[in-house]
Amino acid sequence: MTISLIVVVVIVTALLFDFTNGFHDTANAMATSIATGALKPRVAVLIAGVLNLVGAFLSVEVAKTISSGLVDEAKISPIVIFAGLVGAIMWNLLTWLLGLPSSSSHALFGGLIGATMVAAGTGAVHFGVLLTKVVLPAVISPVLAGVVALIATYVAYRATAKSDQGTVSRGFKIGQIVSASMVALAHGTNDAQKTMGVITLTLITAGVLSPDAGPPFWVILSAGLAIALGTYIGGWRIIQTLGKRVSDIQTPQGFAAETASTAVILASSHLGFSLSTTQVATGAIFGAGAGKRLASVQWGVAGQMAIAWIVTLPAAAVVGAVAAWAASTGTVGTVVVAVVGVAVAAGIYAASRRRPVTADTVNDVPSAEPAPVAA
Amino acid sequence: MGIAWGSLGIVVIVSLAVGIVLVALVSFALVGLSARTAPAEGATLGPGAGTAVAAVCLLAAVAIVAYGLYLIVA
Numbered sequence: 001m002t003i004s005l006i007v008v009v010v011i012v013t014a015l016l017f018d019f020t021n022g023f024h025d026t027a028n029a030m031a032t033s034i035a036t037g038a039l040k041p042r043v044a045v046l047i048a049g050v051l052n053l054v055g056a057f058l059s060v061e062v063a064k065t066i067s068s069g070l071v072d073e074a075k076i077s078p079i080v081i082f083a084g085l086v087g088a089i090m091w092n093l094l095t096w097l098l099g100l101p102s103s104s105s106h107a108l109f110g111g112l113i114g115a116t117m118v119a120a121g122t123g124a125v126h127f128g129v130l131l132t133k134v135v136l137p138a139v140i141s142p143v144l145a146g147v148v149a150l151i152a153t154y155v156a157y158r159a160t161a162k163s164d165q166g167t168v169s170r171g172f173k174i175g176q177i178v179s180a181s182m183v184a185l186a187h188g189t190n191d192a193q194k195t196m197g198v199i200t201l202t203l204i205t206a207g208v209l210s211p212d213a214g215p216p217f218w219v220i221l222s223a224g225l226a227i228a229l230g231t232y233i234g235g236w237r238i239i240q241t242l243g244k245r246v247s248d249i250q251t252p253q254g255f256a257a258e259t260a261s262t263a264v265i266l267a268s269s270h271l272g273f274s275l276s277t278t279q280v281a282t283g284a285i286f287g288a289g290a291g292k293r294l295a296s297v298q299w300g301v302a303g304q305m306a307i308a309w310i311v312t313l314p315a316a317a318v319v320g321a322v323a324a325w326a327a328s329t330g331t332v333g334t335v336v337v338a339v340v341g342v343a344v345a346a347g348i349y350a351a352s353r354r355r356p357v358t359a360d361t362v363n364d365v366p367s368a369e370p371a372p373v374a375a
Numbered sequence: 376m377g378i379a380w381g382s383l384g385i386v387v388i389v390s391l392a393v394g395i396v397l398v399a400l401v402s403f404a405l406v407g408l409s410a411r412t413a414p415a416e417g418a419t420l421g422p423g424a425g426t427a428v429a430a431v432c433l434l435a436a437v438a439i440v441a442y443g444l445y446l447i448v449a
Binding site for chain 2: 055058140144145147148149151152153155156159160163164166167168171172175178182185186189252255256259260262263264266267268270271272273
């Protein structure tokens, strides 16, 4: 059994993507728990990391496709997967630098679409599926989560208004720990699967695995560990945005937001809709903010996120396309793509050090930051 | 390209129902628990009844969460 170099490169790149996926999405489960003080920042990311790892092993439904039918998978080569992953990683890192919660799934889809268009032509991309599987859920799911969280927040405040506030606050904090854990677990079952699917299909393409094989144990373990490690490292910049910059979230709101996220994610994944955990969680946090007092939500931040969401797929597609074009010229091209990718990633890391956000500073909203425009 | 409007409708209804009911249950449980420690002025909910309400509401909430966990695992 020999594994060619490109297969090894794809596996390593897929695990790197998985890692960025993890630290990009820590915020989905834990941002409001950290903001309200229900969990200490480091404890929160530890719980989220462990539950992501557990989630990776729990799900029995293996991702059978890389792209959910978005592109003609018969025309996908390891080069295309590699280029698509590079596009997705680059976009994940850039949005992390900006502290914007964007969808890792959309980044992956975008990267693959761009790479496929260059390698196999526009005909290999199924644009109808793009509309029904990506665009439609992206529009509906955050709004739905937002509405659920808004009503739930209103109910929570109305019901407990005349009760002992100490008891209420403690109770919702415990509730938040449970609901945040559910989001983290659901995230592990969904997102770790994507990377397992990519690696497994790459191995099948390379003839290492038989066509109907499930992911080997080492693939499940490494994908689970990569996403768990990424989650534990914690995308503090995005946690800060979701926890503090959207609205001043209190425990009833945090609990309502996380419960709404869990309900929407589980209901839709049970009925076969793939959706972005990030967008659901973000929509829920806005809803929870609005449920208490409409004016307390920073709608300017919502505008920034909306732009990032719209741009995610095309931007990752452009990077994926360029990477596919360069990598398809041969081994030298592939090496160049890898080196440039590492260099850009290092540059983004360096840029992030100018204003680092850590577990200790995540709840301090920078006061020097100008108010978002178009509020 | 077919959009499964039926399933989409179910997702909307189930999400709304479960999300709101669960938060309401926990809220009511906390109202019940509050009656144990600091009964509101003029309230007719005694500590015993409050505890009972809290227990029933939390039990229902735990059942929903357990079903959610079952959905994740299965």
